Amino acid sequence: MNEAEIKERVAAFLGEHDPHGDRLEFLRARFDAGLAWVWFPEGLGGLGVGRELQQVVERELADTPQLNSGKQGIGLGMAAPTILAFGTEEQKRRFLRPLWTGEEIWCQLFSEPGAGSDLATLATRAVRDGDEWVVDGQKVWTSGAHHSRWAILVARTDPDVPKHRGLTYFVCDMHAPGVEVRPLRQITGEAEFNEVFLTGVRLSDDLRLGEVGDGWRVAQTTLMNERVAIGGAPTRRGGGVMATVLSAWREHPELRSHDLHQRLLSLWVEAEVTRLSGARLREQLAAGQPGPEGSGMKLSFAKLNQALTGLDVELRRDLGYDDWTFRRSEDVDFYGRGPGYRYLRAKGNSIEGGTSEILRNIISERVLGLPSEPRVDKDVPWKDLPR
Amino acid sequence: MTLLYSEVEEELRASVRGLLADRCPPAAVLKRIESEPTDLDLWKTLAGEIGVAGLLIPEELGGAGAGPAEAAVVLEELGRAVAPVPFLTSAVLATQALLPTRDALLGELAEGRRTAALAVSFAASPYVPGRGSSVTVDGEGRLSGTVTGVAGADVADVLLVPVDGDLYAAEGAAVEVVPSLDLTRPVATVTFARTPARRVGACDVAAVLRFGAGLLASEQLGVAEWCLETTLAYVKERHQFARPVGSFQAIKHRLADLWLDVVRARAAARNAVADASSVSVAVAQAWNAGVAVHAAEEALQLHGGIGMTWEHPVHLYLKRAKATEIALGTPGDHRAALASLVDVPGPGVE
Numbered sequence: 001m002n003e004a005e006i007k008e009r010v011a012a013f014l015g016e017h018d019p020h021g022d023r024l025e026f027l028r029a030r031f032d033a034g035l036a037w038v039w040f041p042e043g044l045g046g047l048g049v050g051r052e053l054q055q056v057v058e059r060e061l062a063d064t065p066q067l068n069s070g071k072q073g074i075g076l077g078m079a080a081p082t083i084l085a086f087g088t089e090e091q092k093r094r095f096l097r098p099l100w101t102g103e104e105i106w107c108q109l110f111s112e113p114g115a116g117s118d119l120a121t122l123a124t125r126a127v128r129d130g131d132e133w134v135v136d137g138q139k140v141w142t143s144g145a146h147h148s149r150w151a152i153l154v155a156r157t158d159p160d161v162p163k164h165r166g167l168t169y170f171v172c173d174m175h176a177p178g179v180e181v182r183p184l185r186q187i188t189g190e191a192e193f194n195e196v197f198l199t200g201v202r203l204s205d206d207l208r209l210g211e212v213g214d215g216w217r218v219a220q221t222t223l224m225n226e227r228v229a230i231g232g233a234p235t236r237r238g239g240g241v242m243a244t245v246l247s248a249w250r251e252h253p254e255l256r257s258h259d260l261h262q263r264l265l266s267l268w269v270e271a272e273v274t275r276l277s278g279a280r281l282r283e284q285l286a287a288g289q290p291g292p293e294g295s296g297m298k299l300s301f302a303k304l305n306q307a308l309t310g311l312d313v314e315l316r317r318d319l320g321y322d323d324w325t326f327r328r329s330e331d332v333d334f335y336g337r338g339p340g341y342r343y344l345r346a347k348g349n350s351i352e353g354g355t356s357e358i359l360r361n362i363i364s365e366r367v368l369g370l371p372s373e374p375r376v377d378k379d380v381p382w383k384d385l386p387r
Numbered sequence: 388m389t390l391l392y393s394e395v396e397e398e399l400r401a402s403v404r405g406l407l408a409d410r411c412p413p414a415a416v417l418k419r420i421e422s423e424p425t426d427l428d429l430w431k432t433l434a435g436e437i438g439v440a441g442l443l444i445p446e447e448l449g450g451a452g453a454g455p456a457e458a459a460v461v462l463e464e465l466g467r468a469v470a471p472v473p474f475l476t477s478a479v480l481a482t483q484a485l486l487p488t489r490d491a492l493l494g495e496l497a498e499g500r501r502t503a504a505l506a507v508s509f510a511a512s513p514y515v516p517g518r519g520s521s522v523t524v525d526g527e528g529r530l531s532g533t534v535t536g537v538a539g540a541d542v543a544d545v546l547l548v549p550v551d552g553d554l555y556a557a558e559g560a561a562v563e564v565v566p567s568l569d570l571t572r573p574v575a576t577v578t579f580a581r582t583p584a585r586r587v588g589a590c591d592v593a594a595v596l597r598f599g600a601g602l603l604a605s606e607q608l609g610v611a612e613w614c615l616e617t618t619l620a621y622v623k624e625r626h627q628f629a630r631p632v633g634s635f636q637a638i639k640h641r642l643a644d645l646w647l648d649v650v651r652a653r654a655a656a657r658n659a660v661a662d663a664s665s666v667s668v669a670v671a672q673a674w675n676a677g678v679a680v681h682a683a684e685e686a687l688q689l690h691g692g693i694g695m696t697w698e699h700p701v702h703l704y705l706k707r708a709k710a711t712e713i714a715l716g717t718p719g720d721h722r723a724a725l726a727s728l729v730d731v732p733g734p735g736v737e
Contacts, residue, residue, distance in 0.1 A: 238729065249731065256734040265722040265731060269673045276654035276670075280390040287391060296647040357640070364639035368619055368646060371634040 001049045003056050009047075010035060010060040019064035026065050027101040035061070036100045040084060044096050052286045068102055070331035071144060075099045075106035079152050082222045086169070086210040095150070095171070107148040109139040109172055109196055110219065114387060117358050119154075120163045120216055121377070121385065124198060126155035126170065133157075133170065133208070135178075135201040141352070145181045145194040146328065148174045152222060154215050159383040166382050167215030171207045178202075188344045189324035192332060223354065235275050241308045241342070242271050244335060248315060255315055267307055274300045292367040299359045302349035309343040390657040396460045402437050403464040411470050413700035420471070420570040420703070425542045430472040434499025440478045441497030443486065449494030455598075459605035459660045466609025466679075469703045471571045473502050476539025479602055480505045481547050484554055484595045488588030492545065492556065504543035505595065506560070506577050508536040512716030513597035513668075514724055516549075522579055524550045528586060530557055530579035537562075538714075540575040547587070548579070554590035557582050569710035571703055597668050600715040601659040604671035608656045610708050611649050611675070611682035614701070618642065618686045625691075638689060645685050652678040666728050669721040676718045679708035 001009075017029045030036055031045040038053050040046025067076070076099070083095055098104040115122035124137025135155055145151070151172040158166035172179070178201040183191035210218040238246060249256065249264065277300070281293045322338035334342060350356040364370040377385055392400070410429050419426065434440035442458045444450020451457075458479060465474055477496060481503035485493055495501040508519030522532035530548055540546060540562045548555045559582045567573040619642060622633030632638055652675045659671035683705040687694040694701050712718065726733055 246731065253732070253734070253736070256732075258734055261726070261731070261733045262722075265726060266673075268725065268729065268731060269670055269722060270651075272670050273651040273655045273674045276390065276658050277651045280654040280657065283389060283391055289391075293650050296643075296650055299643075300647060300651070357636075360640040360643035361636070363643040363646060368639075368642055370619070370623065370639050370642065371631050373634055373636060374630070 001047065001053065003053065006038070006047075006049070006053050006056050007060060009033075010057055014061075014064075019061075023065040024101060024103070027067070028097070030061070030064075031097050031100050037080075040096075044084070044092055045100050067100070071105055071147070072099075072102050074108050074144065074152075075104070078108060078222045079106045079150070082152060082169075082209065082218060083171075085221050086218050088206075090206070091171070091209065098149075104149040105144055105147050107142050107145045107151045107174070108222075109142060109151045109153040109198075110222075111141045112138060113140055117355055119219070120167065121382070121387070122154060122156060122167070123387075124153075124155045125159075126157050126168060126203075128157070128205075129202075131205050133203045133205065135170075135172070135198045135203060137198050139196040139198070140184065140193075142181075142194045142196050143192055145174065145196050146183070147330075150174060151196075152209075154219050156382065157212055157215075160381050161213075162379055163377065163382040163385065164216045165213055167219070168212050169209045169215040169218035170203055171209060172198075172201070172203060173207065176201050176203065183328055185326055186344075187347065188341055190327055190329045192329045235278070237272060237275060238268070239275075240271070241305050241312075241346075242268065244339075244342070245308055245312045245315065248312065248339075252316075255317065260311065260315055263311060267304065267311065270300075271304055271308070274304060292363075295359065295363050295367060298353065299356050299363075302346075302356055305346040305349050309339065309346040312339040313343045388661045390654055390661060392460065392657075393456070396457055399437075399457055400460045400464055403433070403439065403461055404467075406432060406437065407464060407468040407470055411468050413469070413703065416469055416471060416571060416703060417698070417700055424571060424573055425471045425473065427542060429470065430474075430502070430542075431499060433472060433474070434478075439474060440499040442478065443482050444493050444497045448489060448497070450497040455602060455663065456660045459602055459656065462602055462606040463609035463612070463656075466606035466707075467613040469571045469610070469613075469700075469707050473504070473539040473542055475599070475603065475606060476504050476572075477502045477543065480507075480595060480599045481539075481543075483598050484547050484549065484590055484592070485587065487590075488554065490556075490587045492587070501544040502539075502542055503545045503547055504537060504539035506534050506537055506540065506546045506548040506557075507592060507596065508534055509538040509574055509710075509714045510536045511592075511596060512720050513593045513600060513665075514716060514720055516592040516596055522548055522550050524553075524555065524584070525581070528555075528584055529581040530555060530560075530584045531581055532579055534577045536574045537577045538572050538574050540564075540577050541573060546577065548584065549590045549592040549595075552589060552591075554587050555584035556587050557584040559583060567710070569706045571707055572710065596715055597665065598663065600672050600721075601663050601668040603711060603715055604652070604656040604659050604668075604675040607675040607679035607708065607711055608649070608652045610679045610704050610711070611652055614679075614682035614686035614704055614708075615642070615645055615649050617701070618689050621690055632689075641685060641689070645682055648678045648681065666725065669724045669728060672716055673718045673721040673725065676708075676712040676721075680705075680712050683708040 013033045019026055034042055034047040035057050036045030038047045038049050039051040041048050112122050126133045126135045151174055153170045153172040154167055156166050157168040178199040180197040182195045184193045184195050185191050316339055321340040365372055438451050439461050441450030442453040446452035484505050511518040519535040522530055524530055541564045546557050546560055548557055561578040562575045564573050564575045622638055623631055625632050655671040655674045659667045686701050693699050
């Protein structure tokens with residue numbers, strides 16, 4: 001299918017469905033017409049065509065009801081590609097449609113207080129009981145857990161084998177008895193994330209995604225998609241956080257100094273070459289030559305965001321802070337908040353979705369082919385590891 | 388507009404790389420730099436057999452009718468080899484100055500039969516194009532004065548001299564090569580003393596230097612790539628504490644960061660070719676000049692003691708990188724230009 005044919009498809013769809021009618025009905029119809037994510041198979045919201053055609057669909061449907069990309073982020077960016085890759089036909093049919101329309105929100109139950117960068121050491125246990133699994137443990141850094149219907153969950157099903165081999169991937173029912181969600185307050189004052197306590201949670205075996213013991217491999221799919229989602233968004237020249245700093249810079253000549261000017265210009269150049277690098281990466285992907293450059297995008301953006309938001313605070317010489325109130329935030333309102341908030345929130349950029357240190361390990365080992373550090377935990381049963 | 392390499396460019400790269408691997412390995416460059424740095428035999432083959440000298444020259448003037456994108460790929464390869472040939476000085480800078488005049492000399496340059504150099508200091512920039520030059524022209528069209536820091540003058544058959552918006556071709560200047568930081572591209576002081584010259588046409592020196600600066604970013608990319616790749620190979624091989632030194636995170640993380648800088652240098656270099664605007668060139672120079680220097684400095688440090696020796700070629704790359712950081716505008720010059728180009732005014736400017 002080419003660009004013209006897909007445009008015809010969209011036009012025919014719009015002829016039959018009124019975008020000004022019921023929002024949910026429209027989104028459901030769009031999914032059923034295969035115009036949700038065109039690279040997905042037919043019958044699952046797609047048309048089985050090249051991913052580059054999605055942008056054509058998005059352009060053509062720009063004035064119709066849109067998804068809530070913030071609230072649905074985990075579902076769309078992480079759960080969906082994993083379900084598509086590892087789910088049974090039944091699971092795909094059950095989960096993908098309400099996930100895409102936003103009728104069901106998803107969250108992620110991966111990190112634990114004792115398992116951050118070393119995710120594979122996680123301790124949440126899932127024990128088989130007939131056709132069910134009984135799950136006990138504690139998860140952390142779960143955004144949106146309080147309004148989620150489902151979660152993607154990695155749990156330990158075999159403590160007697162080395163850590164990577166004893167994991168299994170599940171879809172967790174967030175309405176099941178024994179699931180308790182508590183807000184986790186961050187340095188910004190708000191609670192964007194949660195702690196999730198799982199106590200005797202019973203999940204039926206048909207909520208398992210992939211084979212028993214194959215959870216690490218399934219989780220890799222999720223994590224690769226997370227990093228692309230965090231670092232891969234296109235920006236315009238001087239856009240993003242830079243735009244915020246530049247507007248303050250231009251509006252307030254009295255705040256400028258030579259030192260800030262030099263640093264701002266250096267950051268402007270770095271932001272621009274990073275943007276160009278992203279553009280080149282997207283061009284490579286579209287041409288079917290995916291390069292390893294993707295691994296670096298998140299690392300670059302984290303560093304830039306932190307430097308720019310720090311400079312923004314310094315530039316404004318404002319000792320205040322907009323709001324320390326402890327409350328749940330539904331979305332990250334990065335640009336709606338003050339410079340102090342942005343500075344503090346950006347500190348998470350080099351931690352969430354893989355710390356910058358772990359990303360440097362990934363680049364040096366998988367892209368540059370450098371040897372790994374000697375490992376003491378690879379061939380030891382998980383239960384015998386020091387914790 | 389694309390930031391990728393075309394198939395034609397990749398083929399050109401392969402032939403240049405193949406020739407350089409054969410004729411210009413680092414050991415060969417090391418061997419000649421203190422006697423006769425520029426390799427004119429190699430240049431003859433590059434110009435005559437691969438045809439790199441005429442890439443920027445249209446076919447009807449005797450060239451290959453290619454463009455900056457192809458020239459950039461050649462520069463990447465020449466940078467990777469710190470090849471001592473006058474491609475940037477003759478086939479890019481001098482050629483670009485001569486192109487608007489459509490002078491017959493272009494045909495000779497394209498074939499590599501003659502070599503030219505632009506009599507402008509390599510330390511001049513699109514913003515201060517006259518830096519280092521005191522040349523004037525008298526009523527009889529004779530040139531007088533000096534230009535310092537001219538690259539490629541030692542092997543040029545003809546010098547192209549911009550004076551007051553005009554371009555002159557001169558052959559009788561005194562060229563004195565000075566001991567140069569970059570051993571693979573020595574610079575000379577050029578002195579004109581009522582030297583007869585031929586006016587060949589008008590010349591916008593700043594534009595020529597901007598064009599050269601945009602392409603220099605590709606040479607810097609090549610220098611950085613060699614430094615990164617050579618260092619990676621070394622730290623995988625070199626053992627200390629019974630491990631490859633490349634298995635220590637302190638080393639791995641530095642190389643991951645360097646790789647990321649080089650990835651962005653590639654995007655910046657391709658962008659300066661695809662869109663030769665003042666902004667793109669300034670961005671590419673502001674970034675790539677620093678990346679090349681940083682890559683060479685990291686290469687030296689991560690090679691340890693061997694990196695400090697004359698016998699290891701890393702110093703050739705460090706010297707090339709540091710000299711090109713100054714050439715055609717420093718990163719600071721280009722950032723200062725960006726301040727007005729992209730409206731980031733400094734203090735005291737409304």
